[in-house]
Amino acid sequence: MVNHExxxxxxxxxxxxxxxxYLMTDLLLFSVLxxxxxxxHGNTVGGPTGRDLFTLPLxxxxxxxxxxxxxxxxxxxxxxxxxKKWQTLICFGITFILGALFLSLEMKEFTEFIHSGQTLxxxxxxxxxFVLVGTHGLHITSGLLWMGVTMGYILKRGLNxxxxxxxxxxxxFWHFLDIVxxxxxxxxxxxxxx
Amino acid sequence: xxxxxxxGMSEQKTLTxxxxxxxxxxxxxxxxxxxxxxxxxxxxxxxxxxxxxxMVQLLVQVIFFLxxxxxxxxxANIYFFVGTFVxxxxxxxxxxxxxxNLHSNMTSLDxxxxxxxxxxxxxxxxxxxxxxxxxxxxxxVTIENGKVTPLLTIATKCDTLTFIDNxxxxxxxxxxxxxxxxxxxxxxxxxxxxxxxxxxxxxxTGTFLFHDHTRPEVKGSFAVVDAN
Numbered sequence: 001m002v003n004h005e006x007x008x009x010x011x012x013x014x015x016x017x018x019x020x021x022y023l024m025t026d027l028l029l030f031s032v033l034x035x036x037x038x039x040x041h042g043n044t045v046g047g048p049t050g051r052d053l054f055t056l057p058l059x060x061x062x063x064x065x066x067x068x069x070x071x072x073x074x075x076x077x078x079x080x081x082x083x084k085k086w087q088t089l090i091c092f093g094i095t096f097i098l099g100a101l102f103l104s105l106e107m108k109e110f111t112e113f114i115h116s117g118q119t120l121x122x123x124x125x126x127x128x129x130f131v132l133v134g135t136h137g138l139h140i141t142s143g144l145l146w147m148g149v150t151m152g153y154i155l156k157r158g159l160n161x162x163x164x165x166x167x168x169x170x171x172x173f174w175h176f177l178d179i180v181x182x183x184x185x186x187x188x189x190x191x192x193x194x
Numbered sequence: 195x196x197x198x199x200x201x202g203m204s205e206q207k208t209l210t211x212x213x214x215x216x217x218x219x220x221x222x223x224x225x226x227x228x229x230x231x232x233x234x235x236x237x238x239x240x241x242x243x244x245x246x247x248x249m250v251q252l253l254v255q256v257i258f259f260l261x262x263x264x265x266x267x268x269x270a271n272i273y274f275f276v277g278t279f280v281x282x283x284x285x286x287x288x289x290x291x292x293x294x295n296l297h298s299n300m301t302s303l304d305x306x307x308x309x310x311x312x313x314x315x316x317x318x319x320x321x322x323x324x325x326x327x328x329x330x331x332x333x334x335v336t337i338e339n340g341k342v343t344p345l346l347t348i349a350t351k352c353d354t355l356t357f358i359d360n361x362x363x364x365x366x367x368x369x370x371x372x373x374x375x376x377x378x379x380x381x382x383x384x385x386x387x388x389x390x391x392x393x394x395x396x397x398x399t400g401t402f403l404f405h406d407h408t409r410p411e412v413k414g415s416f417a418v419v420d421a422n
Contacts, residue, residue, distance in 0.1 A: 194240045
């Protein structure tokens with residue numbers, strides 16, 4: 001029995017490490033997008049710059065939403081580890097709502113830009129902006145999908161070891177996305193006004 | 195690492211770490227925001243300050259949210275993280291340094307114009323560069339029903355020549371005899387869509403043959419002489 005548990009813990013660590021490796025390669029993907037943004041952000045071909053386009057309060061709202069969701073995600077994992085089903089569901093439910101709110105704000109910003117004629121094709125600055133922020137948004141979307149499916153499983157089958165492991169990976173992913181956003185907030189949004 | 199390992203920390207400790215991490219992250223978000231909005235600091239020092247805040251917040255989240263450094267396989271994870279981070283810095287900082295270096299070493303537009311003038315490069319691929327500046331007479335060549343009028347145009351250097359395609363097909367003007375084409379003033383081919391015109395600057399002196407590449411029998415010539 002003890003042997004079995006030790007075996008399980010080792011398997012947990014292996015899965016965690018594998019997921020960590022994935023996250024690090026994802027980080028490299030983002031670093032390339034950050035590099036291209038840093039290089040191209042001035043190339044507006046006479047069009048509006050980041051300073052003219054971005055609204056800082058909106059970016060701050062997005063940041064706080066995502067940060068809070070990262071926090072509630074951690075609380076949810078804590079509840080899952082203590083085998084509290086409803087507390088887990090509530091925490092991840094809040095995380096899901098905050099994440100969806102974040103995504104809707106981002107979509108709102110994107111549609112406003114596109115309606116005012118500032119699209120992916122306008123200039124190099126906007127291309128790199130849309131690709132960088134859009135890639136992060138896609139990650140958030142897939143995270144939300146994953147969260148929804150996992151919550152559905154918990155609701156149906158209750159908490160078990162495999163689901164707790166899934167939640168641990170999910171929260172790792174979610175924290176990671178918040179960390180990437182810190183740099184988008186700092187470099188893209190705050191940087192435009194610095 | 196791994197988010198609160200079941201055999202790692204107590205529940206209370208993990209909860210505390212989340213709360214502390216959240217509050218620290220919140221303040222490290224609001225402080226640079228405040229600095230940017232109020233413009234207390236400006237320019238490069240502001241950029242460095244907000245980037246430092248981001249780095250500190252990164253550390254805070256890695257320690258308090260990701261709990262990197264706790265658990266059995268943490269050592270490998272930390273090495274991997276540090277390695278990736280170094281690769282990331284190389285990519286980002288390297289790109290910025292290389293491109294800004296390239297940018298500052300690029301010839302400015304004024305300088306380019308000066309070089310073009312002093313080297314006597316009148317046109318590049320049929321485009322005026324500035325050496326033939328000013329107003330010069332224009333000559334026209336019309337292509338209609340497979341006929342070129344006039345067959346010979348005589349012009350002075352720097353004059354312009356307009357090809358008018360009144361045909362029902364697109365015309366591709368090439369220079370020299372058919373098959374073994376030459377180019378005129380760096381221009382190899384001049385595409386004139388049907389019912390359109392194209393103008394070139396006659397910056398190269400001499401006598402030149404031209405024809406439609408798809409119909410070699412549609413041909414003519416022009417002679418360009420020096421002004422004096």
